[in-house]
Amino acid sequence: xxxxxxILRLLSYKNLLKHLQxxxxxxxxxxxxxxxxxxxxxxxxxxxxxxxxxxxxxxxxEIESILGKIDEILGKDEIQKVIIIGAGRIGEALxxxxxxLKEGIQIIAAFDVDSKKINEDKDIPIxxxxxxxxxxxxxxxxxxILTVPPSVAKHTIELIQNTQIGGILNFTPVxxxxxxxxTINTINIVHELENLMYVVNxxxxxxx
Amino acid sequence: xxxxxxILRLLSYKNLLKHLQxxxxxxxxxxxxxxxxxxxxxxxxxxxxxxxxxxxxxxxxEIESILGKIDEILGKDEIQKVIIIGAGRIGEALxxxxxxLKEGIQIIAAFDVDSKKINEDKDIPIxxxxxxxxxxxxxxxxxxILTVPPSVAKHTIELIQNTQIGGILNFTPVxxxxxxxxTINTINIVHELENLMYVVNxxxxxxx
DNA sequence: AAAATTATGGGAAACTATTAACATAATAAA
DNA sequence: TTTATTATGTTAATAGTTTCCCATAATTTT
Numbered sequence: 001x002x003x004x005x006x007i008l009r010l011l012s013y014k015n016l017l018k019h020l021q022x023x024x025x026x027x028x029x030x031x032x033x034x035x036x037x038x039x040x041x042x043x044x045x046x047x048x049x050x051x052x053x054x055x056x057x058x059x060x061x062e063i064e065s066i067l068g069k070i071d072e073i074l075g076k077d078e079i080q081k082v083i084i085i086g087a088g089r090i091g092e093a094l095x096x097x098x099x100x101l102k103e104g105i106q107i108i109a110a111f112d113v114d115s116k117k118i119n120e121d122k123d124i125p126i127x128x129x130x131x132x133x134x135x136x137x138x139x140x141x142x143x144x145i146l147t148v149p150p151s152v153a154k155h156t157i158e159l160i161q162n163t164q165i166g167g168i169l170n171f172t173p174v175x176x177x178x179x180x181x182x183t184i185n186t187i188n189i190v191h192e193l194e195n196l197m198y199v200v201n202x203x204x205x206x207x208x
Numbered sequence: 209x210x211x212x213x214x215i216l217r218l219l220s221y222k223n224l225l226k227h228l229q230x231x232x233x234x235x236x237x238x239x240x241x242x243x244x245x246x247x248x249x250x251x252x253x254x255x256x257x258x259x260x261x262x263x264x265x266x267x268x269x270e271i272e273s274i275l276g277k278i279d280e281i282l283g284k285d286e287i288q289k290v291i292i293i294g295a296g297r298i299g300e301a302l303x304x305x306x307x308x309l310k311e312g313i314q315i316i317a318a319f320d321v322d323s324k325k326i327n328e329d330k331d332i333p334i335x336x337x338x339x340x341x342x343x344x345x346x347x348x349x350x351x352x353i354l355t356v357p358p359s360v361a362k363h364t365i366e367l368i369q370n371t372q373i374g375g376i377l378n379f380t381p382v383x384x385x386x387x388x389x390x391t392i393n394t395i396n397i398v399h400e401l402e403n404l405m406y407v408v409n410x411x412x413x414x415x416x
Numbered sequence: 417a418a419a420a421t422t423a424t425g426g427g428a429a430a431c432t433a434t435t436a437a438c439a440t441a442a443t444a445a446a
Numbered sequence: 447t448t449t450a451t452t453a454t455g456t457t458a459a460t461a462g463t464t465t466c467c468c469a470t471a472a473t474t475t476t
Contacts, residue, residue: 003463007406011399012383029423037383041423042465049425057424058472074402075409082401089301094397096297099358099381103398142408143401150307166408169400173307175220175245183407187395189302190311191219192377193290193351194282198215199391200350200374201283211433237453249453250435257455265441265454 007074009047012037014070017063029060079106083141085156086148087112087126090171094145095124107145109135113152129159136163146170157184215282217255220245222278225271237268287314291349293364294356295320295334298379302353303332315353317343321360337367344371354378365392 016036020028030048034041048054048061053069055061071077082100084091087110095107110126112118119126127135135141146168148156153174160168161182170176170186178184224244228236238256242249256262256269261277263269279285290308292299295318303315318334320326327334335343343349354376356364361382368376369390378384378394386392 004403005463007403008396008399011396011402015381015383031423038385040465042467043463045424046426046464055424056472057470058422058474060423074406076402076405080401080405089304090298093297093301097397099398100401103402105398105401142412143404145401166411167404169397169404173223175223177246181411183404183411185400185404187397187400188216188219189305189377189395190307190313191216192393192395193288193308193313193353194219194284194311195212195215196351196375196377196391196393197284197288198282203374203389203391204350213433239453248435250437251433253453253455254434263454264443266443266452268453 006047006050009037009039009043010051010070010073012039013044013047014067017067017070021063021067026063027060028063028066030055076104079104080143081106081108081139081141082143082145083108083132083135084110084145084147085112085129085132085160086110086146087114087117088147088149091145091147094147108139108141111135132159133163136160136165140164143167143169146172148172150174214255214258217245217247217251218259218278218281220247221252221255222275225275225278229271229275234271235268236271236274238263284312287312288351289314289316289347289349290351290353291316291340291343292318292353292355293320293337293340293368294318294354295322295325296355296357299353299355302355316347316349319343340367341371344368344373348372351375351377354380356380358382 013033016033017028020032030041030044033039033044037044048066051069051073053061053066082105084094084107087095091110091112095110100107107124110124111129111132112126113129115128117126118128142164144160144165144167146153146156150172153170153172153176157168157176166182168176168182168184170184171189172186173188173190176184176186221241224241225236228240238249238252241247241252245252256274259277259281261269261274290313292302292315295303299318299320303318308315315332318332319337319340320334321337323336325334326336350372352368352373352375354361354364358380361378361380361384365376365384374390376384376390376392378392379397380394381396381398384392384394
């Protein structure tokens with residue numbers, strides 16, 4: 001039961017169900033979900049079953065109860081505070097991203113080595129790196145986003161080892177090892193593009 | 209043989225092997241790769257086997273020959289031209305990202321509806337949206353990155369339907385359907401963060 | 417109230433991915 | 447040259463995921 005795909009599906013269900021709820025729907029069938037999300041209805045039911053979400057034969061599932069259960073599973077009662085390490089282009093883009101707050105995620109600070117970037121008075125303050133460990137412990141931060149240059153990625157990870165940080169979303173193309181205490185998930189944009197190129201190449205070859 | 213994981217592993221192999229090559233190594237063993245990439249040596253050998261990469265019993269694999277084979281598989285002889293749709297914060301961050309070129313990826317233009325963003329004279333020109341279909345066909349673009357606001361994502365996809373575009377890397381949180389002719393891969397940063405939160409929550413619970 | 421309908425839930429089957437095991441070929445050592 | 451060593455490559459085993467199938471319960475229709 002350590003399935004990332006399953007959790008990501010659960011998040012898709014949540015998105016869809018919140019939308020349906022906003023349109024006034026109270027109930028939903030596994031077939032409805034299947035149609036809009038490209039996930040088979042059996043898999044939807046199996047996911048629900050796995051997480052203890054139950055419906056009524058013939059009556060479907062109650063949206064409110066599913067959403068409650070999902071929030072319970074994901075543990076989202078309070079707003080989740082996240083910090084950004086590396087206030088470069090991508091870091092700054094994420095700081096100004098409007099989509100986080102309505103999902104209960106708040107970027108509360110960023111950190112950078114470049115003294116020209118430091119600005120502690122902004123909405124999202126940018127602090128120098130040497131304040132990071134104290135900040136993490138003072139604010140009990142569990143998650144950070146890593147958007148530093150690749151050359152300093154490894155070194156930066158070492159700085160936050162042995163803090164409360166338990167999860168890192170890594171935007172650098174550097175392969176970083178997870179440990180039992182620290183989960184590192186990587187978004188490698190170059191790899192995503194290259195993978196897409198491979199698929200498109202294959203599509204075109206098949207058409208010839 | 210339509211396995212995304214397998215292709216992403218292949219890309220990791222490529223990264224590592226190029227690094228080893230730059231350090232002067234000529235040969236590599238499946239065990240070496242396994243150690244650094246957290247991929248079991250059997251799986252490395254199986255991947256190589258699947259893609260027709262062969263080595264010598266006792267002698268390992270020749271790095272140069274693997275790299276050649278991987279490039280052949282990924283079809284990367286010439287530079288791959290990519291466009292960005294949506295010159296917002298994330299779009300602009302990607303435009304200035306330095307990591308693409310050395311992987312043979314070139315962002316050659318961006319498109320936006322906002323007339324204030326248009327600037328056709330920059331290094332990476334930003335054109336108005338209505339020039340996009342002509343640009344795609346003139347330049348034979350196959351891949352685009354979608355960084356528009358969520359509310360216009362669906363509509364934007366329709367604009368480039370029936371062009372040469374065969375792959376979209378979607379940064380919007382909108383669920384977009386792939387078709388046989390158009391592969392859409394989504395990077396949903398919110399979902400990645402939420403997934404991380406789930407994992408971290410579970411870690412902490414286990415420690416109690 | 418009985419019959420027909422319909423969506424869940426759960427177990428079995430099919431499929432996919434990963435690991436384990438080992439025979440074999442290439443190399444090195446004795 | 448013979449023996450020992452070692453890493454590949456292939457087959458078998460295992461683990462993990464998704465789909466199939468259908469009995470069952472809830473609901474609607476007749």
